[in-house]
Amino acid sequence: MACFFRRKIAAKLARTLQQSEDVFIPSLTAVSPLKKQQSGADLRLSLSTLRVEGILPSSGDIQLQTENLAAQLKQDSVVEDISTGHAVINFKVNRGLLAEKVLEPFAKGDDDNFGLNSELLNSLPRGTTLVEYSSPNIAKKFHAGHLRSTIIGNFIANLKQSLGNNVIRMNYLGDWGMQFGLLGAGFKQFGCVEKLKDNPLQHLFEVYVKVNKEVEHSEDMKQAARDFFRQLEQHESQAVTLWQQFRELTVKEYQQVYKRLGVHFDIYSGESFHQDQAQEVVQELQRRGLLKVSERGTRVVDLSPEGDMTNVCTLLRSDGTTLYITRDIAAAISRRETHGFDEMIYVTDKSQENHFSQLFQILVTMGHSWAERCQHVSFGLVQGMKTRTGDVVFLEDVLDEARARMLHNMNQTSSKLCVLASKELENPEDTAERVGISALIVQDFKGPLQGDYKFDWDRMLQARGDTGVFLQYTHARLCSLIRRNEGAETGTFNPSLLQEQTSINILQQLLRYDEILHQSSKDLQPRHLVTFLLKLCHFVASAHTELPVAGSPQDVAQVVTSPSCTFLLKALNCTANQNHFIMNQQARLRLFRAARSVLANGMKILGITPVPKM
Numbered sequence: 382m383a384c385f386f387r388r389k390i391a392a393k394l395a396r397t398l399q400q401s402e403d404v405f406i407p408s409l410t411a412v413s414p415l416k417k418q419q420s421g422a423d424l425r426l427s428l429s430t431l432r433v434e435g436i437l438p439s440s441g442d443i444q445l446q447t448e449n450l451a452a453q454l455k456q457d458s459v460v461e462d463i464s465t466g467h468a469v470i471n472f473k474v475n476r477g478l479l480a481e482k483v484l485e486p487f488a489k490g491d492d493d494n495f496g497l498n499s500e501l502l503n504s505l506p507r508g509t510t511l512v513e514y515s516s517p518n519i520a521k522k523f524h525a526g527h528l529r530s531t532i533i534g535n536f537i538a539n540l541k542q543s544l545g546n547n548v549i550r551m552n553y554l555g556d557w558g559m560q561f562g563l564l565g566a567g568f569k570q571f572g573c574v575e576k577l578k579d580n581p582l583q584h585l586f587e588v589y590v591k592v593n594k595e596v597e598h599s600e601d602m603k604q605a606a607r608d609f610f611r612q613l614e615q616h617e618s619q620a621v622t623l624w625q626q627f628r629e630l631t632v633k634e635y636q637q638v639y640k641r642l643g644v645h646f647d648i649y650s651g652e653s654f655h656q657d658q659a660q661e662v663v664q665e666l667q668r669r670g671l672l673k674v675s676e677r678g679t680r681v682v683d684l685s686p687e688g689d690m691t692n693v694c695t696l697l698r699s700d701g702t703t704l705y706i707t708r709d710i711a712a713a714i715s716r717r718e719t720h721g722f723d724e725m726i727y728v729t730d731k732s733q734e735n736h737f738s739q740l741f742q743i744l745v746t747m748g749h750s751w752a753e754r755c756q757h758v759s760f761g762l763v764q765g766m767k768t769r770t771g772d773v774v775f776l777e778d779v780l781d782e783a784r785a786r787m788l789h790n791m792n793q794t795s796s797k798l799c800v801l802a803s804k805e806l807e808n809p810e811d812t813a814e815r816v817g818i819s820a821l822i823v824q825d826f827k828g829p830l831q832g833d834y835k836f837d838w839d840r841m842l843q844a845r846g847d848t849g850v851f852l853q854y855t856h857a858r859l860c861s862l863i864r865r866n867e868g869a870e871t872g873t874f875n876p877s878l879l880q881e882q883t884s885i886n887i888l889q890q891l892l893r894y895d896e897i898l899h900q901s902s903k904d905l906q907p908r909h910l911v912t913f914l915l916k917l918c919h920f921v922a923s924a925h926t927e928l929p930v931a932g933s934p935q936d937v938a939q940v941v942t943s944p945s946c947t948f949l950l951k952a953l954n955c956t957a958n959q960n961h962f963i964m965n966q967q968a969r970l971r972l973f974r975a976a977r978s979v980l981a982n983g984m985k986i987l988g989i990t991p992v993p994k995m
């Protein structure tokens with residue numbers, strides 16, 4: 382892996398500059414194959430980073446410094462070539478060694494952990510990470526923001542877990558507030574227990590829409606809603622029982638839909654859990670003298686640096702009831718007490734940026750220094766998320782639409798792109814669903830999370846663009862190649878046979894995997910991994926055409942696809958020429974297997990379930 386080469390080059394630099402090896406590690410990166418210099422460099426030393434790190438003097442001409450240093454470095458059995466670029470030194474490593482080191486973990490059957498135990502990733506702090514995501518509101522619409530939160534949060538949780546953290550996945554439902562007064566009162570008038578049991582999300586939404594219309598002109602309904610919510614806050618058993626039923630049935634149904642999406646939660650928490658604690662938080666703030674009374678009679682915390690009430694946050698309404706933020710403060714404190722997390726990550730759209738910045742500030746003001754390790758990952762808006770039948774109301778609508786459209790595409794396609802769904806796949810719906818969901822995820826993860834984007838079914842489902850379909854297609858194709866050669870792989874292979882540019886591209890790309898994960902862990906943006914995997918798929922596509930495995934020449938193909946023939950050939954001491962072909966096939970197979978594993982591993986971190994056929 383990259384670590385091996387980074388270490389070797391660092392040692393070389395250490396000897397030349399009389400410094401310790403470690404100081405050079407952060408300045409050495411694996412080169413992206415597309416940005417390759419003519420020299421075919423694999424690793425690159427950045428002189429500007431060395432200057433920033435104080436390893437080289439930051440005065441003088443940087444290019445001169447680069448050339449001077451490069452001139453002092455000698456080639457050896459690991460580094461074949463040293464060249465310079467603008468403020469960088471490029472290292473090309475021995476080709477046989479490149480293949481050997483990159484492919485080594487796969488020979489040990491350690492495919493799933495490829496890159497994860499690298500020195501670079503081991504240097505990251507590890508601990509307990511609580512990720513809170515999805516968090517829809519009971520009875521309200523599940524909007525595009527909730528979908529984004531669900532898939533982004535899942536990605537962050539997967540990433541943190543892969544990097545060796547203990548991850549707690551939490552869903553914080555909007556299960557409290559005045560809307561439950563409306564819902565409770567509304568259910569008494571418009572609700573139906575059977576419908577609630579059959580289709581809770583749908584029915585609660587219907588009741589909610591009806592009651593909202595009703596309160597526009599009915600004072601009685603308004604009063605009934607206020608009464609119901611008061612009963613709830615006072616824990617009156619009838620109201621609580623009904624509310625509990627709403628919540629339980631909702632969670633049950635959500636669990637089914639999340640399952641389709643490949644998402645799960647360890648804990649279904651919610652605003653309701655912290656109702657009483659929120660009042661305690663208010664008392665605590667009062668004791669600390671941090672609570673002020675505003676002109677409108679509300680209780681506020683003054684967050685303005687000058688203490689002149691120019692930036693206040695309301696924690697209690699004038700009638701003494703708590704707000705969203707009050708419950709969030711209580712929830713954060715309780716989570717820290719219960720789970721002792723080292724870091725906590727909240728995932729919501731950017732309209733809540735101010736909310737979270739106030740939340741963290743208040744927690745710190747209260748003396749909770751751990752709030753400095755809380756983070757809000759925010760994302761932009763999605764425009765135009767619609768299905769054929771109209772607006773999206775439930776998560777299920779989006780998943781059904783993705784599946785239906787993908788199934789249609791799979792059946793339509795006349796090219797060999799997909800095997801005909803109905804003929805070859807055991808469960809075409811299931812495959813269509815998985816591929817459709819990958820399309821959704823890749824569309825969402827391609828750009829910076831902060832950006833807004835336009836939801837586009839046709840574009841995201843294209844098989845040949847930079848889409849989730851392309852990732853799945855490449856994965857399925859690699860699986861099929863591996864299936865066709867089942868048993869043909871011998872234990873050994875000659876890494877120095879992988880000399881073609883196409884092979885080198887794949888190897889160089891695999892060499893970068895740990896750096897990509899490292900970068901992702903720093904800014905929690907999925908786009909690095911998406912871009913990396915799409916590029917890998919493009920290289921694999923070229924390799925499919927340029928590096929036949931079970932292909933031409935025909936006789937070799939037959940030999941290789943049949944394990945008994947391979948054995949026979951060996952026994953008969955086949956001709957050198959044929960032997961060379963077989964060796965080549967072995968090396969290529971190994972390369973394709975490695976590419977498939979890394980592709981699958983990366984897809985899983987993104988929250989995509991790779992399909993073996995499509």
Ligand code: ARG
Nearest residue numbers: 516517518553554555709729
């Ligand atoms: N239920 C909220 C909404 O739909 C999101 C909750 C975010 N998490 C939190 N701890 N405030 O907007």
